[in-house]
Amino acid sequence: MNPSPRKKVRTGHRIERAAKWLLFGFFRLFVYPRKLRFVERDSVQNILVIRQHNQLGDMLCVVPLLHALRKTYPKAKISLLARPLNAEILRGSPFLDEVIVYDKFKFFDSPVAVLSFGRDLRDRGFDLVLVPSTVSMSVTSDVLAFLTRCKRRIGPGSLNGKKNVTGFLYNHREHLDWRDEPWTHQAQRNLDIASILVLEKVRLQPAIGLADEELRHGRDLVNDRKGNAPIVIGFHPGAAKIPNRWDALNFAEIANRCAEIYGAHLVISAGPNDTEPLAQMKAHLDNDALIALNLPIREVASIIAACDLFVTNDTGIMHVAAAVGTTTLSLFGPTPPLEWAPPGSKHRFILGRNDDVQTITVDRVWENVMELAERELRNVNRTEDISHPAGTAGSNSN
Numbered sequence: 001m002n003p004s005p006r007k008k009v010r011t012g013h014r015i016e017r018a019a020k021w022l023l024f025g026f027f028r029l030f031v032y033p034r035k036l037r038f039v040e041r042d043s044v045q046n047i048l049v050i051r052q053h054n055q056l057g058d059m060l061c062v063v064p065l066l067h068a069l070r071k072t073y074p075k076a077k078i079s080l081l082a083r084p085l086n087a088e089i090l091r092g093s094p095f096l097d098e099v100i101v102y103d104k105f106k107f108f109d110s111p112v113a114v115l116s117f118g119r120d121l122r123d124r125g126f127d128l129v130l131v132p133s134t135v136s137m138s139v140t141s142d143v144l145a146f147l148t149r150c151k152r153r154i155g156p157g158s159l160n161g162k163k164n165v166t167g168f169l170y171n172h173r174e175h176l177d178w179r180d181e182p183w184t185h186q187a188q189r190n191l192d193i194a195s196i197l198v199l200e201k202v203r204l205q206p207a208i209g210l211a212d213e214e215l216r217h218g219r220d221l222v223n224d225r226k227g228n229a230p231i232v233i234g235f236h237p238g239a240a241k242i243p244n245r246w247d248a249l250n251f252a253e254i255a256n257r258c259a260e261i262y263g264a265h266l267v268i269s270a271g272p273n274d275t276e277p278l279a280q281m282k283a284h285l286d287n288d289a290l291i292a293l294n295l296p297i298r299e300v301a302s303i304i305a306a307c308d309l310f311v312t313n314d315t316g317i318m319h320v321a322a323a324v325g326t327t328t329l330s331l332f333g334p335t336p337p338l339e340w341a342p343p344g345s346k347h348r349f350i351l352g353r354n355d356d357v358q359t360i361t362v363d364r365v366w367e368n369v370m371e372l373a374e375r376e377l378r379n380v381n382r383t384e385d386i387s388h389p390a391g392t393a394g395s396n397s398n
Contacts, residue, residue: 036152036172039128039197044073048126048148050081050141052102056297056316057340059086060323061186062132063206066095068191068199069130079124081144089297089320093209104140118147131155133176134189142166154193172196183338204343206323208301218302222267225290229265231377233258233369234307234326237281238274239315246313246331246357248277252284253362254311254369259287262373267292267307269300269317308376311369313357314340322347327376329368333357348372 047069051062059082069078079098080090087101100121107114126148131141133156145153146169156164157173167173174193178184184192187204210218222232237251258264266289270278278293292303300317304310305324312318314332321328322342330341330349333356341349348368353359 034151034171036154036196039152041073044128045076046124046126047073047076047078047128047130048081048100048121048124048145048150049078050129050131050144051086052081052083052104052141052144053138054083054085056086056089057319058135058186059089060206060208060316060319061134062190063090063093063095063208063323064187064202064204065130065132065190065194066090066093067202067207068194070095071200071202072197076128079126089208089301091298092211093207095207095209102144121148124148126150127152129153130193131170132190132193133159134186137162137164137167139166142169145169154196156193182336185343186339187343206319206342208298208320208323210298210302210305210324214298214302215305217299218304218306221303222265222290222306225288226265229263230380231258231262231264231309231373232267232307233262233264233373234267234269234304234310234312234321235281236269236274236310236312236315236317236321237277238270239313240273241315243334244314244332244357245277246333246360248280249284250362250365251277251311252281254365255281255289256284256286257366258369258373262377264373266290267303269304270294271317308380309369309372311365318342327372329365329372331357331360331365 049062049066051059066078066080077097078095079100080096081100081102084101084103087099090096091099107117121144127150129145129148129150129152131145131154137156137159142155143166145155151171153170154172154174155167155170156176157167158164158175160177160179174195176192178189185204187206191199226232235251235255237248239245255266259266266287268278268281268289269292272294292300297320301320301324304321304326307326309329310321310326311329312321312331314330314335318328318330319342328342328347332341332349332351337349337351341347350360350364350368
């Protein structure tokens, strides 16, 4: 009797894991990193943070760690190693001096490129390397840290009880475990990798660091379409993970109410995976909307920054909205919001019953949208009063 395809896959995974253990067990015989016990602040001049996964939300949750490093080592050069998909989002960050792009697909075709990249990392002379790990551990990240030949490499020794097979490549192995505190936010989990450094305290809010011209570009795109609308409300009806998608028809209903009751100008963002929910939402809209479809991520961020309120599924764009300072209402299903929702009192989340986003009712979302929209309208009016006090331009006083 022939084994089933599923059984063959499971057997293949077991063989792969066993091969990894044997391979790295062999390398461990020759690698003896000097244990790190203490790091003097004045000795840190050149820092590398490795976060080479593709998830946008994971990348933005590392920002508080970058902020804390900048605050603790204000004179140090701080670099971030990222994959091409996420490298752009943090270019220009006030907490970074450089973003180094790691494209693993190029290395598949050329072993020489791997050696060249490793040599480049070594020649940069990093004196502190950090590899935050919050969801999973990465052999690739561990090896990249080792290739720097930095004498102070900090990474995961274990994650929630699971041992890191390549943890021996670090000088200091942090044993990360949040099983007793599952509500710990992802931003704090990124910070926990650096507990040995005793970093300065920072807020957990992310930030992107858009340039003035980028912000002006986003405002111009919105202002060209908004007319006299008193408020701009954005929506993101898509998500790469299907269970994270609230019904697009519900998004349309909320958008229609925003336009009818508040006279809101509508903005909708969508990426390559959001074609279906975008089409469904557009088909049921009663009003015109600015559609930000498949735009570069920083341009999308600049448009969202021009919104007063943003209603979104639990997805990467949710983190972008919070990172540009726009008030965000996020809708959650299977993902724990205390761990992933944007932190800060200006933002809100709604969690579906039984971790099902479809159990969230339109009326419940609308109640929260009304409260947040009216708060933003008060802020707009307050700003206009400050800009045009009685007896100055904008007043009818004589």
